[in-house]
Each structure stands twice: as C-alpha cells, then as structure tokens.
Amino acid sequence: MLKEKISQFVTILSFSIFLFFVLLNPANAYAKKLKVITTSTDLKSIAEYIGGNKVKVESIAKGYANPHHVDPKPSFMLKLNKADLFIRIGLDMELWSQLLIDGARNSRIRFGAPGHVVASVGVDIQRVIQAGAMVDRSMGDIHISGNPHYWLDPLNGKIIAQNILDGLKRISPENTEYFDENKRLFDKEIDTRMTQWIGKMKPYFGTKVVAYHITWPNFSKRFGINVVDYVELKPGIAPSPAHIAALIKRMKAEGIKIIIRGPFYENKIPTFIASKTGASVLTLPTSVEGVNGVKDYFGLFDYIIDNLISTFTEQGINPND
Numbered sequence: 001m002l003k004e005k006i007s008q009f010v011t012i013l014s015f016s017i018f019l020f021f022v023l024l025n026p027a028n029a030y031a032k033k034l035k036v037i038t039t040s041t042d043l044k045s046i047a048e049y050i051g052g053n054k055v056k057v058e059s060i061a062k063g064y065a066n067p068h069h070v071d072p073k074p075s076f077m078l079k080l081n082k083a084d085l086f087i088r089i090g091l092d093m094e095l096w097s098q099l100l101i102d103g104a105r106n107s108r109i110r111f112g113a114p115g116h117v118v119a120s121v122g123v124d125i126q127r128v129i130q131a132g133a134m135v136d137r138s139m140g141d142i143h144i145s146g147n148p149h150y151w152l153d154p155l156n157g158k159i160i161a162q163n164i165l166d167g168l169k170r171i172s173p174e175n176t177e178y179f180d181e182n183k184r185l186f187d188k189e190i191d192t193r194m195t196q197w198i199g200k201m202k203p204y205f206g207t208k209v210v211a212y213h214i215t216w217p218n219f220s221k222r223f224g225i226n227v228v229d230y231v232e233l234k235p236g237i238a239p240s241p242a243h244i245a246a247l248i249k250r251m252k253a254e255g256i257k258i259i260i261r262g263p264f265y266e267n268k269i270p271t272f273i274a275s276k277t278g279a280s281v282l283t284l285p286t287s288v289e290g291v292n293g294v295k296d297y298f299g300l301f302d303y304i305i306d307n308l309i310s311t312f313t314e315q316g317i318n319p320n321d
C-alpha cells in the first residue's frame with residue numbers, strides 16, 4: 001500500500017516537473033516547429049542557421065554520398081507529405097527528387113508553391129564545360145545546364161541563405177524578424193571567415209591541381225586553385241586508359257602534385273595516377289558531413305582549406321607571395 005502511494009506520488013511529481021519545464025520553456029521541442037526537408041546537407045546546415053529554433057530540418061542525401069545519384073527512398077515521400085518547406089540545389093543536380101515530390105502529394109511544396117525553394121536563384125552559375133564533354137545528356141553527360149556545385153563558394157552561401165530566408169518568410173511570416181536577424185548574423189559570419197579563408201589561400205593562388213570530377217569551379221574561382229584537368233573523361237563518365245595515360249603525361253610535364261577527389265569516388269585510378277606522378281591524392285568533402293568533423297557549412301570550408309594547405313606543404317609547394 002505504502003509502496004503504491006509512493007509510486008503514485010513519484011508519477012505525479014515527474015509529470016509536474018515535466019509540465020513545469022514545458023510551460024517555462026514554450027520555445028523548446030514541444031512547440032510546433034516548421035518541417036523542412038532539403039536535398040543536401042549543405043542546404044540543411046544553412047536552413048538550420050536561418051530557421052534557428054523554429055525549424056526541424058532533415059536532408060535527403062547524406063553528406064558523404066554522391067549527390068548526383070541519390071536513391072530516392074520511399075520513406076522520404078511520407079516526410080515530404082508532411083513537410084512545410086522543401087529546399088533543393090536546382091540545375092540538373094536532383095533529377096532523382098522529382099519522383100519523391102510527385103509521390104509526396106503535398107501541393108504546398110510543389111514547384112511554384114510557397115513551400116518550394118530553389119536555392120540557385122540569383123547565383124552566378126558557372127558554365128564551365130569540361131574539355132571533350134558532349135553537349136548531349138543522352139551520352140550520359142551531366143552539368144550541361146551549368147555547374148550545380150555552386151555552394152562551394154561561401155559568397156554563394158549568402159545567396160542560398162537569402163532564398164531560404166524568403167521561403168521561410170513565405171510560410172511563416174510571423175517569424176520574419178527572427179529569420180531576418182539570423183540571416184544578418186549568417187552573412188556577418190561568412191564575411192568574417194572569408195577574410196581568414198582568403199588570407200590562408202592567397203599565397204597558393206594559381207597552384208595547379210587535378211580533380212576527379214568538375215566539382216570545383218566555384219571554389220577555385222573564389223580561392224584561386226587552378227583545376228587544369230579531371231580524372232573523369234567527361235562529367236559522370238569513367239576515364240579511358242588513353243585519358244589516364246594523357247593525364248599522367250600532363251601532370252609530369254607540368255609538375256602537378258595534387259589530385260582532389262570527393263569521398264564517394266573510387267580511389268583506385270587516382271592512386272594509380274599518383275603512383276606514376278608522385279602526386280598526393282587528397283580526399284576532400286564536398287558537403288557538410290562529408291567526412292567526420294565537418295558539422296556545418298563553415299566547417300566545410302575550414303576543412304577543405306586546411307587540408308589543401310597541409311597537402312601543398314607536404315608536396316613542397318611553397319607560398320608564392
């Protein structure tokens with residue numbers, strides 16, 4: 001009997017404590033948050049910054065997976081069905097997402113609806129065509145409509161954040177001031193860090209590298225690395241033996257000592273090329289959560305820049321200022 005009383009008392013006490021915290025802290029997890037689904041972890045990171053405690057954000061693609069070829073899991077149709085906001089990169093990056101959007105049957109997040117954000121609006125899209133690339137998608141080529149890896153320039157991050165801000169304000173106008181303030185802080189943080197990032201990279205402006213895929217036109221334009229060739233024969237197309245041989249010849253002739261690859265590309269061919277040229281293969285994340293320790297959009301650039309510089313140093317590439 002006494003035991004039962006104590007147990008009842010404990011239950012009531014626990015519930016009271018629970019209620020106390022909920023009432024005390026209405027902005028916590030029990031308040032209704034806007035459900036945001038992004039296609040990528042970079043968009044997720046920026047949306048979390050702008051949306052703050054008003055949003056719950058989930059990314060469809062993992063940061064360490066190849067963003068061009070995402071397996072559209074049906075579980076995301078259910079999540080999109082309940083989503084308030086859908087944010088995507090745009091261009092030809094997420095052709096895989098249309099199936100999910102169609103299946104989600106949520107008119108609020110369809111293209112043209114207030115809850116649909118295309119993050120590339122207003123971005124100066126690079127129209128770099130890789131030498132030898134076919135201007136015909138039927139050949140398996142990708143990125144003919146402009147390069148979709150534009151988030152790898154932090155200044156484009158500000159434009160992405162603006163598009164996300166506009167979307168959040170459309171669906172939740174009552175939080176306009178809060179979102180605006182977060183955007184102001186985001187821009188300020190980008191500006192502060194840009195000065196540091198550029199300062200670190202400046203001595204290496206013009207350093208020639210080879211990349212696996214045409215991922216880096218925006219990054220290289222901003223930070224001065226010179227991507228002169230690619231392991232892929234064309235974007236999305238594996239290299240031929242002739243291409244590999246020509247690449248080795250060029251790297252030797254021009255003293256190119258760095259091959260950059262995303263974590264989701266095979267490593268056999270880069271390693272082979274490195275063994276013939278004395279180059280280093282540098283695996284760089286192309287998205288937030290692409291490797292351990294890269295937790296947000298700012299951390300992505302910290303990681304890329306610090307690892308580029310340490311590999312330059314290992315290879316004896318000296319600052320040229």
Ligand SMILES: [Zn+2]
Nearest residue numbers: 143213214215
């Ligand atoms: Zn690509």
